[in-house]
Amino acid sequence: MAVQTIASATGIDLGPAAALSCRECGHRVPLGPVFACEECFGPLEVAYDLPAGSPQELKDKIAAGPQSIWRYAPLLPVPADVAAKPNLNPGFTRLIQADRLAADLGVDAGNLYVKDDSGNPTHSFKDRVVAIALEAARAFGFTTLSCSSTGNLAGAVGAAAARAGLRSCVFIPYDLEQGKVIMAAVYGGDVVGIEGTYDDVNRFCSELIGDPIGEGWGFTNVNLRPYYAEGSKTLAYEICEQLGWQLPDNLIIPVASGSQLTKIDKGLKELIKLGLVEDKPYKIFGAQAEGCSPVSSAYKDGHDVVRPVRPDTIAKSLAIGNPADGPYVLDITRRTGGAVEDVNDEQVVDAIKQLARTEGVFAETAGGVTFGVLKKLVEDGRISPSETTVAINTGDGLKTLDAVAPTTGPTATIRPNLDSFREAGLA
Amino acid sequence: MAVQTIASATGIDLGPAAALSCRECGHRVPLGPVFACEECFGPLEVAYDLPAGSPQELKDKIAAGPQSIWRYAPLLPVPADVAAKPNLNPGFTRLIQADRLAADLGVDAGNLYVKDDSGNPTHSFKDRVVAIALEAARAFGFTTLSCSSTGNLAGAVGAAAARAGLRSCVFIPYDLEQGKVIMAAVYGGDVVGIEGTYDDVNRFCSELIGDPIGEGWGFTNVNLRPYYAEGSKTLAYEICEQLGWQLPDNLIIPVASGSQLTKIDKGLKELIKLGLVEDKPYKIFGAQAEGCSPVSSAYKDGHDVVRPVRPDTIAKSLAIGNPADGPYVLDITRRTGGAVEDVNDEQVVDAIKQLARTEGVFAETAGGVTFGVLKKLVEDGRISPSETTVAINTGDGLKTLDAVAPTTGPTATIRPNLDSFREAGLA
Incomplete structure (x- = not known):
């Protein structure tokens, strides 16, 4: 990737964003449309002057904010008046206590949550x-x-x-x-x-x-x-706020480029640093489709380097064969005591249907990957039934109808009379 | 329709719902699974003991409630603890100030709003x-x-x-x-x-x-x-709350059975009665597809009776040829100074695309009907550019892809190189 000329920082108001900082070497540059470090070619990320004040003051300010990601504007690279500009006001999607799915999987009631990002304006995170x-x-x-x-x-x-x-x-x-x-x-x-x-x-x-x-x-x-990439931090903020400003024990996150998982971890660490949640251990798990599992393979093989693959999976929104943030995903999942796991296409479809049948949430194939991996992790004991677990549905089943179409349709087609209904055997 | 035996009211807790009352003759019966008056066969609707207390107290209670229709539980036939039960927690969808659509249509900036119900859990009202x-x-x-x-x-x-x-x-x-x-x-x-x-x-x-x-x-x-049917009242509540507890001047509502329009009017009248909004005139407009426009036809012909039709329109979610609440729609639109209007299938598709292009909202065909009718009403002066107007998008474009598919697709398909991109003429 070519390094672009650094734009001047003059007059750039992106709220608490102070500079860009290299994730590898820490070199700082002014805010601008650049993405790679001029020193070491490492990825740049936003460095903040995080807000002062007590945790309770910040919580009150957030609670009084809009019902969208803009309630967290003091923690994001956006101007303070962002909510007044024409944008889609995404976020603050439902966190669903999933007791019926929990029962199906063998997780204790009250411990499993679905963060349903299909509720966003264009129905994905x-x-x-x-x-x-x-x-x-x-x-x-x-x-x-x-x-x-x-x-x-x-x-x-x-x-x-x-x-x-x-x-x-x-x-x-x-x-x-x-x-x-x-x-x-x-x-x-x-x-x-x-x-x-x-x-x-x-x-x-x-x-x-x-x-x-x-x-x-x-x-x-x-x-x-x-x-x-910073936008994914808002998933961490929302999950913790919706849990009553608490960290979950486990998070299951799909891995495409790996950026979402990486930034959710960054968001959780910010909340701890700001005192908005109590510091305690949490585990982050990454979910991939077997047909595109370069990070999962590296995790299982104990490697630090992710070897690119040519994707072949129905989970097309996760079909990134050369994931930019793969090494960071390995680092975070290992550091927190989580894992990266994968499921095959059949397990993806089964998981979509299980989530729909138990909780009324129709996920896209990426969601099927996440919930398929959740099932695997509970079955093999890596996720305990007594811990609080949040799995993220990042998209909408209506966008990947092909995945379920072959096995989903009308139970019967009848003429409009009772005899025809009785013949169908559904009475 | 057959009148069922009336269930006993004993032990039925549906919050402020006190009884069922006939819309035609006022005859009251206990709460039960019945829908037609035993005296006159008119439709039954829920009668309430509406909450006491000052408007400000009720507003504060609502504001402190959940981010769903359950914030209005004191005005709905549901038990007080409804939010704690497993349900989809719908509602409190976005009200979007649509300045770019307003500019396209010739409405003054700040006066046009889209109530986007595609944000509900299964993406419709x-x-x-x-x-x-x-x-x-x-x-x-x-x-x-x-x-x-x-x-x-x-x-x-x-x-x-x-x-x-x-x-x-x-x-x-x-x-x-x-x-x-x-x-x-x-x-x-x-x-x-x-x-x-x-x-x-x-x-x-x-x-x-x-x-x-x-x-x-x-x-x-x-x-x-x-x-x-009472669920549609929540659209009225949300629109007024999101406008800062004010009535809009005009509402455009799609008409299938007519129930939604009828109940939104009921909701507005309740808000006035409770003092939650200032009493002032408002106009309600109904929107139908030309290929299924029995109510619009009756409106235009000055009739009180709606003659059933056989539907033929791409707006299948509005394709009810014999709309139960048609006469009430005529009554309400005439009483408030509104109208019922219709648009053809081509206008439906054009309206879907116009809304998407200007506001980033992808509506289903029913939404296309509503926004097509909005355009017609603005063009012929029945809606004034200086009045506050809210149009409801009741569903999601992803469910009616067939409507736009023939005229919506990639601009170009190219090989992954700059020469191929230049040849496509998009540089």
């Missing part, structure tokens, strides 16, 4: 990260919002740009699910199918950003990535 | 009504939750029953959109396709309910209809 990237794009004066995407991100970028009045141009693998393609295109921006995998799309975007064509373009997950 | 029906089903000891449905209701019933641990068996026209069929079936209940229209499905359910097979069955929109 991507609305969170895009909302933050949009603010950065505005701050840096970009006029086109772009991304490489496995589908959900394309829809989230298209919708956010439409609402904000920016042009959008998104890049997707040409063979995505129809629902995701239409959802990306319906907002009126340009949608470009790329003949290749997501990793090919990603490489193309890196090329585009170094070319004069890409001037004025904010790629949410490339040159805006340091800001974008 | 039906989660509201089903949540209320579920409480009634529990109160009356029903073990199967059922309905006749054009799709959205089937999904909402399936999901709610799954979460509550009840059996579900829903009835739909056999030719529904695939997304809606799968969404109904994935929750593990029975889904029965009926060879006929929605009106045929509805007639079949009325027959079933009078048969011994139907014992123990709660049909959300038949024998639980008086309770179920």
Whole structure:
């Protein structure tokens, strides 16, 4: 990846964001549309001047804030007046106490929760990260919002740009699910199918950003990535606030690039540092599909390096063969005493149906991966029935109907009379 | 429709619900699973002992309540502890200030709002009504939750029953959109396709309910209809609360059975009576698809009686040819100075795309009908640019992809290199 010229920090108001800092060597640079350290090529992330004041004051301020991620604006790289600007106001989705799923899996009642991010405006967690990237794009004066995407991100970028009045141009693998393609295109921006995998799309975007064509373009997950990625912290904030400002014992998080898991861990550590939750051990588990499990494989083999793979799974939103944050996922799951685990496509479909049948939540394939891994972890004892566990459903089953379509349909088709109903054997 | 034996009111705790009262003759009966007046066959609705106390006390209580329809539990036929029971906790969806759509339509900035009910758990307003029906089903000891449905209701019933641990068996026209069929079936209940229209499905359910097979069955929109319908009042409550406890000047509401429009009017009148909003005139407009516009036709012809039609429209969730509450819709729209209007299928698709392009909201065809009618009303001056107008998006575009699929897709498909991108003419 090419290192871009560092933009001047003058006049950039992104709230508590103070600078960008290299995750590897700690080198700091002013806020700008850059993503790789000029010293060591490590990834840059946002460094904050976190708010002063007592934990209770901050809790009260959050509780009085909007019913969206903007209640946590003092902890995010966004201006203080962000809620007043046209954006999709994502977040503050339901945390569901899942007692029927718990009973099915053998977890004690009251201990299992589903964080259901299908309730976001475009029905995936991507609305969170895009909302933050949009603010950065505005701050840096970009006029086109772009991304490489496995589908959900394309829809989230298209919708956010439409609402904000920016042009959008998104890049997707040409063979995505129809629902995701239409959802990306319906907002009126340009949608470009790329003949290749997501990793090919990603490489193309890196090329585009170094070319004069890409001037004025904010790629949410490339040159805006340091800001974008911070959006996932809000999942950590919401889960803890919704648990009554407590840390869960276990978190199960799907792993595509690994960014979400990494930033949720960052968010939890911030809450501890600010005194918003009591410090105690927690375990973070990563979930992958067997057909694209480079991080899970590295975890199981005891490696620190993640070897890229060519994805082959129905969980297309997790089909990133060369995950940028893979090494950090290994580090976090090992440090917290968690793990990275994977399930096959059949287990993905079974888990989607189990969650729907027990809790009325229809997850997309990525959710199937997460809940399939949850089942595996409970069965083999790595998650204890007596601990508090939160699993994240990051997307919506309506976007991946193909996964369940072959085994889901009407029980019977009848004529509109009682005899026909009796014949169907359902009375 | 057959009148059922009245259940005893003993031990039925549905909060402030005091009795059922006939909308036509005022005859009162105890709370029970009945829907038609034994005196005059008019529709029964819930009569309340509304809460005492000052408006400010009630506002404070609501503000301190959950982020769902249960914040309004003191105004609904549900027990006081309803939020603690397993249900989908729908509602409190986003009210979006739609300045870009307003600019497109010629409405003054700050005056147009979208109430986006696609944010509900199964992505339609039906989660509201089903949540209320579920409480009634529990109160009356029903073990199967059922309905006749054009799709959205089937999904909402399936999901709610799954979460509550009840059996579900829903009835739909056999030719529904695939997304809606799968969404109904994935929750593990029975889904029965009926060879006929929605009106045929509805007639079949009325027959079933009078048969011994139907014992123990709660049909959300038949024998639980008086309770179920009350769920739509929450749209009125939320809109007014989200506007800072003010009535809008105009409301645009889609008309299928007409129940939603009727109950929103009831909710607004309750808020005035309780002093939660200042009393002032408001206009209610009903929206239908040209291919199923019995109420709009009656409105335009100056009739009080609605003549049934055979539906032929892409807006299948509004395709009720014999709308039960049609006469009340005529009454309310005329009394408030509103109107009932309709748009054709092309206008429906255009409106879906306009809303997506300007506000990042992807509506289903019913939403397209509503926003198409909004456009018509603004263009012909029946809605003034200087008045506050709220239009309701009742469902999600992901469930009616077929409507936009022919005209929505990738702008281009390219090879992963800059030359190929330049050739596509998008640089």
